[in-house]
Amino acid sequence: MLERLQKIISAAGVTSRRASEALILNGQVSVNGVVVTELGSKADPTKDTIMVDGKSLKISAQRLYILLNKPPGYITALKDGQGRPLVTDLLKEVPERVYPVGRLDYNTEGLLLLTNDGDWANRLMHPRNEIEKEYHVRVRGKVIDQQLKRMAEGVVLEDGKTAPAVVNLVKSGEQNDWISVAIHEGRNRQVRRMCEAVSLSVVRLKRIRYGSLMLGTLRAGQFRYLSDSEVRELSGEPEKSMPATPVAHHKRETHQKSIRPERSGGKVSGRRQQ
Numbered sequence: 001m002l003e004r005l006q007k008i009i010s011a012a013g014v015t016s017r018r019a020s021e022a023l024i025l026n027g028q029v030s031v032n033g034v035v036v037t038e039l040g041s042k043a044d045p046t047k048d049t050i051m052v053d054g055k056s057l058k059i060s061a062q063r064l065y066i067l068l069n070k071p072p073g074y075i076t077a078l079k080d081g082q083g084r085p086l087v088t089d090l091l092k093e094v095p096e097r098v099y100p101v102g103r104l105d106y107n108t109e110g111l112l113l114l115t116n117d118g119d120w121a122n123r124l125m126h127p128r129n130e131i132e133k134e135y136h137v138r139v140r141g142k143v144i145d146q147q148l149k150r151m152a153e154g155v156v157l158e159d160g161k162t163a164p165a166v167v168n169l170v171k172s173g174e175q176n177d178w179i180s181v182a183i184h185e186g187r188n189r190q191v192r193r194m195c196e197a198v199s200l201s202v203v204r205l206k207r208i209r210y211g212s213l214m215l216g217t218l219r220a221g222q223f224r225y226l227s228d229s230e231v232r233e234l235s236g237e238p239e240k241s242m243p244a245t246p247v248a249h250h251k252r253e254t255h256q257k258s259i260r261p262e263r264s265g266g267k268v269s270g271r272r273q274q
């Protein structure tokens with residue numbers, strides 16, 4: 001089937017749709033030996049030989065969608081100059097090369113999606129879709145309501161103010177509190193920097209939800225394939241009205257307070273729920 005070249009290139013996991021357009025315009029793409037520089041050009045990925053920078057595009061017939069429980073101490077890049085463990089080291093039995101959807105820091109753990117479907121990954125990461133990601137954060141010492149409220153309303157970071165977030169106190173221990181932070185932006189080290197901005201020191205950071213998808217009971221280092229309906233649901237309509245944290249999850253926690261920003265008379269204010 002004929003498809004637009006930029007779609008074929010991004011679906012092969014080479015780069016995003018927009019960056020694929022730049023490759024075409026720069027004359028870096030050829031179809032059956034002929035350099036193509038027009039953006040509307042189409043090709044048949046099953047019949048034509050498509051090359052990017054002289055390398056044949058590897059079109060995988062099999063689309064794979066994986067949920068990994070990333071342990072701390074693994075990097076989400078595909079190689080590392082310092083020789084640190086890679087998340088792909090945990091996926092040795094996966095038959096195709098897969099790429100992380102976004103990134104988690106070296107020491108962040110939890111839900112990481114990987115795929116060889118570049119288009120799907122781009123849809124998930126597009127800011128327009130505002131997919132909510134939820135993290136559990138163990139912080140040193142005790143949190144106070146004011147800190148949660150400030151994070152919920154948005155804190156000023158060096159790359160601008162963060163969008164309103166949903167912030168809960170989920171568990172109170174002797175030495176540490178656990179909070180949950182749900183955000184739909186995907187800035188670098190965002191949760192850690194939001195915590196720093198309100199003087200909270202992060203001891204542990206774990207992603208437990210991506211849109212409608214929960215990490216569930218997978219052990220650290222384990223992965224599973226997503227079902228067709230999970231794949232479709234994740235890339236479907238924007239999920240702006242997801243509940244902050246599914247009720248079933250909250251039931252297991254104690255001392256739960258929820259602080260979510262609320263517009264009242266044009267002003268953002270915190271609201272606490274018991």
Ligand code: URA
Nearest residue numbers: 105108189190191192
């Ligand atoms: N926010 C962070 O600070 N780190 C991550 O790995 C993910 C979100």
